[in-house]
Amino acid sequence: MSQMLKKICKTIEKHGMISLGDSVLVALSGGADSVCLLKLLCELRQKYNLRICAAHLNHMIRGTDADRDAQFARQLCRKLGVHFYLEKADVIKYAEENFLTTEEAGRILRYNFFDRICRENSISKIATAHNLNDNTETVLMRFIRGTGIDGLCGIPYVNGNVIRPLLDTSRQEIEAFLCETEQDFVTDKTNGEAIYFRNKIRLNLIPEIKKEYNPNFTETLSSNISIYRQAADFLDCEVRKKTERLIKYKKNYMEIELSELKKEKDFIISKTIAYALSKTELKKQITSKIISEICEIAKSGTGRVQFSKDVYVCAMYDRLYFVTKTQDKPFCTEINNFEKIYIKECDKTITFTKAQKKEKNKNAIYVDLDKLFGKKIIVRSRKDKDVFIPSGMKGRKKLKDFFIDKKVPFFVRDEIPIFLADDEIFCIGTMRESENYKAGCNTLNLLKIEISDGGR
Secondary structure: OOHHHHHHHHHHHHOOOOOOOOEEEEEOOOOHHHHHHHHHHHHOHHHHOOEEEEEEEEOOOOOHHHHHHHHHHHHHHHHHOOEEEEEEOOHHHHHHHOOOOHHHHHHHHHHHHHHHHHHHHOOOEEEOOOOHHHHHHHHHHHHHHOOOHHHHOOOOOEEOOEEOOOOOOOHHHHHHHHHHOOOOOOOOHHHHOOOOHHHHHHHHHHHHHHHHOOOOHHHHHHHHHHHHHHHHHHHHHHHHHHHHHHEEEOOOEEEEEHHHHOOOOHHHHHHHHHHHHHHHOOOOOOOHHHHHHHHHHHHHOOEEEEOOOOEEEEEEOOEEEEEEOOOOOOOEEEEOOOOOEEEOOOOEEEEEEEEOOOOOOOOEEEEEHHHHOOOOEEEEOOOOOOEEOEOOOOOOEEHHHHHHHOOOOOOOHHHOOEEEEOOEEEEEOOOEEEHHHEOOOOOOOEEEEEEEEOOO
16 A cells, blocks of 8 residues: 555544545545545445545636536546536636625535535545645635634634545645656646735745745645644634523524523624534625624624625624525415315424313414304415414504514514405414404303424
8 A cells, every 4th residue: 555545544433534435525636635535435445345436617718728628527527437527617607796806606506416416326436636725825815804713723624524635735745656657647827827815825925935934734734733622612602601591592593592692702703603603504605794794783783794695693782693595475265174284385283173162272273263254264475465463452454564563573574374264364374463353251162273393
C-alpha cells in the first residue's frame, strides 16, 4: 500500500467515513483533486467492498472547456470501471434568479444533483475532494468576510452523508501522486486567474503570507483549525442544551420567545440564531453579518431579515420567527354529516364529535349543534373582508383585527380553517367561536371540533 493510500485510510478510519459494503458517489470535476480521490477510492474497493460511482455537473460557464472536462471525466470512469452520471445546469441563470453569487449557486446545484443521484440509486455516501489547501483558503475567506468560531473550524471531515477523505492531504501531495501514477487530469484555466474571491486568496494572499511571514502557514493554520474544532465541539455541546430549550419547532417555521432569549448572554443568543438558521437551509452559508442583523431585530422586537430566497427571519409579538416560505393554497370544502376530513392544502385533519359536555382540550372547540341544523356547513381559508361576532361581544369584528389582537403571525393565518354556516362564520379554527353559535351552560347538544396537524 502506497504512502498516499495509507494516509487517506488513516483519515477515513479516524473519522468513520466508510463502512464495509458502502456505496460512494465521487464528485468528479476532472481536476487533479477529484481524479486523485477517485483513483484512491478505486484502490480501496476491495478493502471496504465498495460500490463506487462518479457524478459530474457541467456548469455551462466555460463553453468548450466545460464539455472537454465532462468528456474526460466520462472516459476516466470507463477506464476505471465506474458508473458515471452527467448533468448540465445553467449556474449563472440560477444565481441571478436566486440572488446568489456564482460560487454559491454552483455549490447548491452540485449538491442538489448529487443528492438526487444518491436517492435514485441507493447510494449512501458522497465523497468530495476538498484538501488541506482548500481548508486553509476557506478559513481565510470566512475570517476576512466575518465569522465566528464555527467558521474558523474549516471544512468538516463528515457532514451528513458527505465525506472528505483528502482533507489531511496537501495539493502538492495530490499532484505528486498523479505524477507518479502517470495519471492525467484537466485544468480549469480560471483557477489561475484572480477573478474570484477564493482565487485571490490562493494566488495572492497565501503566497504573500508564506513569503513574508510564515513559510509553513498552511500547516500552522491546519493545526489551529484542529484546536478551534475541539473548542467548538465542546461549546456546541454546552450551548445545544439551551438552544433546544429555546427553539420551538412548528410545521413551516420555528419560533423563539424573545423575552427568554434576551435573558441569555450574547454568545448564546448568536449561537441559537445560527443553529436555527442551519435547520432551515443546510447549504446556505451563515455569516457573522446575517447573525448581527438578526440580533438587531431580536433586540428591537420588530423587523425582518431575508436569509435566502425562501427563508426569512422576522421579529413580532415578542417572538423571533424563522420562516420557510410556502405557496399560499386557498381551500374550501363542504362538510356533510360532520364526517372527519383531511385538508391537504393546510395539512390538517378536522374531527367532528357530538357531545353533551365540554372537556378541556387546547386543540378543540365546542359550538351549539342545534343552531347548525339545516344549514350548509363550509370550511375554508380566510378571505380579506371576513368578519364575525366573537363570543362575548355584541358587534362584528374584522378577522384581520382578531388575528392581530391574538398575535397570530401573518404567515400562519392562511392555514387556519374558517367554519361557516350559510355564509356566516361560526368558528375560527379552535381559537374562538361566534357569539351566535356559542354553547351555553344549558346547551344540550354540543358539536366538538378538533383540529390536528397531518393526516392522522
